[in-house]
Amino acid sequence: MLTPQPRRVLIGIGGGIAAYKVCEVVSTLFKNGVEVRIILTNSAQKFITPLTLATLSRHPAYTDENFWQPIYSRPLHIELGEWAEVFAIAPLTANTLAKLAFGMADNLLTNTVLASTCPVLLAPAMNTDMWEQQVVQRNWQQLATNSRFHTLPTASGLLACDRVGAGRMAEPPEILAYIQSLLHTAGKRDLVGKRVLISAGGTREHFDPVRFIGNPSTGKMGLALAQAALHRGAKVTLVHGPANFDIPLGIEVIAVVSAKEMQEEMLGNLHSADVIIMSAAVADVKPREYAHEKLPKRSLPEALALEAVPDIITELAKRKQPHQTLIGFAAQTGDIVAPALEKLQRKNLDAIVANPVDQPDSGFGSDNNQAVFLDQQGRQVKIPPCSKLQLAHHLFDFVSG
CATH class of the missing domain: 3.40.50.10300 (CoaB-like)
Known part of the structure; x- marks a missing residue:
């Protein structure tokens, strides 16, 4: 009898205070037998360390330093993109959102998005004024109409900047539930219009x-x-x-x-x-x-x-x-x-x-x-x-x- 292969989830972390919430996501996935790989942007490392994520996932966390070093048998972004069944980006910053909307790829995270074909879950987090900017909402709506991207809305509440309003990242249980759904459906949206x-x-x-x-x-x-x-x-x-x-x-x-x-x-x-x-x-x-x-x-x-x-x-x-x-x-x-x-x-x-x-x-x-x-x-x-x-x-x- 063949042993079922572990499910594979790639998590990209952007630069925002909400990055600390991703620790619970990574830890829970690992406890549930899911293989987790992590990419941190340079800004993300200002809020959370690769060592923390590596400890929780039991696997080295990747940064742009790894991207530009020719120490892998295949290009790292290709390897990670082909490996992932689900790619979750949390927190998604305004900067990364703009890059994804225009197909830009100037770091390991955005290159891996373009080198992958799996469903991508987006969990944005930012200040209310930033989130409500017309250009940010345009980029968000553009990705929301792309069948490959699955979007978690922001919640309202007290933000780290002491502003009360929209822009809070979805809580870990909501992110975990959506990841579980995508692992089952592979991104299928068969109930659209229902x-x-x-x-x-x-x-x-x-x-x-x-x-x-x-x-x-x-x-x-x-x-x-x-x-x-x-x-x-x-x-x-x-x-x-x-x-x-x-x-x-x-x-x-x-x-x-x-x-x-x-x-x-x-x-x-x-x-x-x-x-x-x-x-x-x-x-x-x-x-x-x-x-x-x-x-x-x-x-x-x-x-x-x-x-x-x-x-x-x-x-x-x-x-x-x-x-x-x-x-x-x-x-x-x-x-x-x-x-x-x-x-x-x-x-x-x-x-x-x-x-x-x-x-x-x-x-x-x-x-x-x-x-x-x-x-x-x-x-x-x-x-x-x-x-x-x-x-x-x-x-x-x-x-x-």
């Missing part, structure tokens, strides 16, 4: 302002689906219940609490969606009565009267158009396939994801998952344990295949 509507997390059905019926869903699977769709070029709307996670820029977010609220938002956004994914763990029942003030402990009922909540995915299935694809989730214990297959047929879904919630490191709250995909054509595809982002990409592969 709108994807996703529900995520659990709902809460309150019987007073502080008590509710709920479930352990954290929304991580729905977030992963939203990230995967975004990275593949879709316009994404995420309707989520109470959750504690950061949602990447570029995703339209609608926060809800109850099943009724989620139903209203899902049905209200259905008409514009091409793909609808119900990954939320929606309540089946709710308390029949609601107290507008907190009930004293002594006043709590011995038996809580319940009533059914509307079945959101059934309503979506009734209203969906022929061009739309509706995908459900079935969180199960024990035999996961038979109940999911029954749900697929009974609710007239296009596909369903059966995932076990009684297996280690899978299901609610976990960063990983496993599943069986089923569709109306009789296909069944088993996905072994993997990250939830990988599972999300496998699902989009399945429904587009």
Whole structure:
């Protein structure tokens, strides 16, 4: 049996204070078994040393000194360009951005971009006034229309220059997620022009302002689906219940609490969606009565009267158009396939994801998952344990295949 080859990521670091964040990216990639090579510009070395990056990646970090020394069997920029599966540049400075926009190559970093064919992920960082300059935005938009370049928007906040505004580099988890996506898709944007509507997390059905019926869903699977769709070029709307996670820029977010609220938002956004994914763990029942003030402990009922909540995915299935694809989730214990297959047929879904919630490191709250995909054509595809982002990409592969 052949041993899988490690994935290969090349990281270019520009001159900016945000360079320190790249240490977390490099360290996490290495811990996950990814081979990492690093290029630093001369300006980058003012903020972070090659020794630091070499220690984290377990491989020498390259600078322009290496570029101009004939000590390699092949030109270094050619060797690195052919080696990389994904090339991430973070932080991307205004200077390097301008060079890439005009195809200039005057250092190791920019020469390697031209000598490579892999997808390039760009994570800019700069002062707000610099970022908002018309010429900088022109260069940014020019690269954004190039299918080879994948762009992470800047965030707003307190910058190192004490300015509050746009220009903050994307945080390491967002960069890492996009790198993982590109390793899966090789830069494919098969969802460009599509709108994807996703529900995520659990709902809460309150019987007073502080008590509710709920479930352990954290929304991580729905977030992963939203990230995967975004990275593949879709316009994404995420309707989520109470959750504690950061949602990447570029995703339209609608926060809800109850099943009724989620139903209203899902049905209200259905008409514009091409793909609808119900990954939320929606309540089946709710308390029949609601107290507008907190009930004293002594006043709590011995038996809580319940009533059914509307079945959101059934309503979506009734209203969906022929061009739309509706995908459900079935969180199960024990035999996961038979109940999911029954749900697929009974609710007239296009596909369903059966995932076990009684297996280690899978299901609610976990960063990983496993599943069986089923569709109306009789296909069944088993996905072994993997990250939830990988599972999300496998699902989009399945429904587009």
